[in-house]
Amino acid sequence: MPISDSMPKSVLLVCLGNICRSPTAEGIMRQRAAIAGLSLKTDSAGTGDWHIGKHPDERAQKHAKQHGYNISKLVARQVGPQDFIDFDLILAMDAQNLADLQLIKQRAEQQFDSKPLARLALMSEVDNSYYKQDVPDPYYGGPEGFEEVIKRLESSVDAWIDSWMI
Numbered sequence: 001m002p003i004s005d006s007m008p009k010s011v012l013l014v015c016l017g018n019i020c021r022s023p024t025a026e027g028i029m030r031q032r033a034a035i036a037g038l039s040l041k042t043d044s045a046g047t048g049d050w051h052i053g054k055h056p057d058e059r060a061q062k063h064a065k066q067h068g069y070n071i072s073k074l075v076a077r078q079v080g081p082q083d084f085i086d087f088d089l090i091l092a093m094d095a096q097n098l099a100d101l102q103l104i105k106q107r108a109e110q111q112f113d114s115k116p117l118a119r120l121a122l123m124s125e126v127d128n129s130y131y132k133q134d135v136p137d138p139y140y141g142g143p144e145g146f147e148e149v150i151k152r153l154e155s156s157v158d159a160w161i162d163s164w165m166i
């Protein structure tokens with residue numbers, strides 16, 4: 001299938017801790033983009049700094065693995081203004097992540113005055129099944145929360161990939 005001019009070369013997936021939702025989103029995006037034959041740089045990061053240097057939460061790793069995604073080697077890092085230079089598209093898992101990223105984008109605008117910056121959107125922005133809904137934070141809940149995250153992310157990743165095809 002032909003690829004749209006609007007397809008980004010690189011996507012950064014962002015949540016709060018970078019140990020549950022965004023590494024899972026990275027694993028799903030990487031695998032599904034490869035299956036679709038797309039050349040896409042993918043990475044993930046958190047708005048918070050508590051888990052920098054850690055691998056994904058054991059529960060997130062386990063649920064991802066059960067669905068065929070190996071995220072065990074990923075390492076958490078914090079998002080910053082430079083990411084708006086380094087990536088074409090930055091996707092926020094929820095409305096709070098989006099608000100935090102809007103502030104970081106404002107800092108990037110000041111720091112890198114006329115350079116083009118990444119487009120910022122919600123993970124669910126083009127997904128008719130979960131349009132503009134949050135990917136709920138599973139950290140303080142049970143296993144069903146991690147399953148819900150995978151279901152929503154698979155749906156929204158597919159919607160983004162579809163949006164890049166003509």
Ligand code: 4NP
Binds near residue numbers: 015019021050137139
């Ligand atoms: P994530 O989940 O944002 O999906 O990685 C969380 C991970 C850690 C915390 C909150 C959410 N925390 O409060 O440490």
